[in-house]
Structure formats: C-alpha cells, structure tokens
Amino acid sequence: MLVLRSSPASPFGRKVKIAASLLGLSERIQIVDADTLNPEDNLRQQNPLGKIPALILENGEALYDSRVIVEYLDFLAGGGRIYPAGEARFMALREMALADGIADAALLQVYEGRFRSADKHEPKWVDHQAGKVERGLAYAEAHLSTPAGTLHIGHIALACALGYLDLRFAGSWRETHPKLVAWLADFEARVPAFAKTKVTP
Numbered sequence: 001m002l003v004l005r006s007s008p009a010s011p012f013g014r015k016v017k018i019a020a021s022l023l024g025l026s027e028r029i030q031i032v033d034a035d036t037l038n039p040e041d042n043l044r045q046q047n048p049l050g051k052i053p054a055l056i057l058e059n060g061e062a063l064y065d066s067r068v069i070v071e072y073l074d075f076l077a078g079g080g081r082i083y084p085a086g087e088a089r090f091m092a093l094r095e096m097a098l099a100d101g102i103a104d105a106a107l108l109q110v111y112e113g114r115f116r117s118a119d120k121h122e123p124k125w126v127d128h129q130a131g132k133v134e135r136g137l138a139y140a141e142a143h144l145s146t147p148a149g150t151l152h153i154g155h156i157a158l159a160c161a162l163g164y165l166d167l168r169f170a171g172s173w174r175e176t177h178p179k180l181v182a183w184l185a186d187f188e189a190r191v192p193a194f195a196k197t198k199v200t201p
C-alpha cells in the first residue's frame with residue numbers, strides 16, 4: 001500500500017488524489033492526514049521541507065512534491081496516461097506550472113493571515129502575490145478555457161487551483177472569469193473525483 005500524507009484542503013494533495021483516481025490507482029493509496037504545523041508529526045522526517053503532499057512508497061522511500069508524485073503515479077499506471085506525448089507534453093507541463101503558481105501565490109496570501117497578526121500584515125507582499133493570481137487567471141481565461149479534449153495533468157492542476165480559490169477566497173474569481181467557470185463545470189462533470197475531494201470552508 002502507498003501512503004499519501006496530505007490534508008483535505010491542500011490543492012496540491014487534491015491534484016494527486018484526482019490523478020490517482022483518473023489512473024485507477026486510488027485503491028492502492030491510503031490517505032493519512034498530515035499536520036504541517038505540528039513538529040511531532042513525522043511528516044518532517046518523510047519530507048524535510050515539512051510540506052504536503054508526500055507519498056510513502058512500499059519500500060519506505062518518500063516522494064515529494066506533487067509534480068514528482070503525479071509523474072510516479074502515471075509511471076505506475078503504464079506511463080503517458082495523463083502526460084501527452086511530444087511537444088504537447090511541455091504545453092501541459094507549462095499549464096501545470098501556471099496553475100501550481102496560482103495555487104502557491106494564493107496559499108502565501110492565506111499564510112500571511114495565518115502566520116502574522118493583522119497589524120503585521122504586509123500589503124505590498126499580499127498585493128504582489130495577488131497580482132500573480134490575477135495575471136495567471138487572466139491568461140487562463142484567455143488561453144486555457146476551451147473545454148479539454150483528453151484530460152492531462154495541466155487540466156487537473158488548473159481545476160485544483162480554481163478549487164482552492166473557491167475554498168479560501170469565496171470564489172470571487174468567478175465574477176470576472178466566465179469562461180473558466182464554464183471550463184471548471186465541464187471538468188467537474190467529467191471527473192467525479194473533483195467533487196469527491198471538495199471541502200467546504
């Protein structure tokens with residue numbers, strides 16, 4: 001059995017869970033919640049960075065981060081299942097990089113609220129991160145919002161980034177990105193694991 005250390009709200013953990021489902025591997029993975037803030041959690045032995053997701057293999061080795069894990073799962077499933085071949089692979093990887101970057105920037109804004117008291121919030125830093133989210137969404141609205149053909153890792157990552165904005169930012173992106181709203185609805189209809197991994201605020 002593989003063990004996935006994650007938490008329900010993690011957009012990167014969600015990416016792994018959805019990939020596992022699409023690859024038919026969910027039954028082989030036990031999910032064990034991790035607390036990234038707790039020094040007693042053995043997550044920090046499994047991943048020195050103390051980040052989730054981490055995947056513990058049967059030989060005890062741990063894989064991280066989500067990009068490595070997802071590639072490993074694709075390998076287990078025979079390879080090339082959620083990664084297009086040839087040049088298209090790099091466009092899919094770029095889409096994942098953009099989507100993960102949106103999630104990273106959103107997460108850093110959430111951490112600003114979690115790790116600093118309100119009087120110490122640095123608006124310049126928060127705005128800097130918000131700008132990344134805004135520009136990433138604008139690019140995705142313009143270029144990545146055609147309903148997907150064969151689903152690949154870029155689509156999974158984008159859905160998870162949007163899902164995280166729904167969870168932590170009350171879905172405010174929806175008002176200004178109608179094509180992405182339709183794109184996500186199409187993804188959700190095609191990928192039951194998306195609804196199954198949804199958490200409410």
Ligand SMILES: N[C@@H](CCC(=O)N[C@@H](CS)C(=O)NCC(=O)O)C(=O)O
Nearest residue numbers: 010011012036051052053065066067
């Ligand atoms: N690039 C990493 C990002 C992982 C990440 O930022 N995870 C967050 C939770 S969603 C985390 O573990 N944060 C705790 C920390 O940074 O200490 C990946 O794709 O796995």
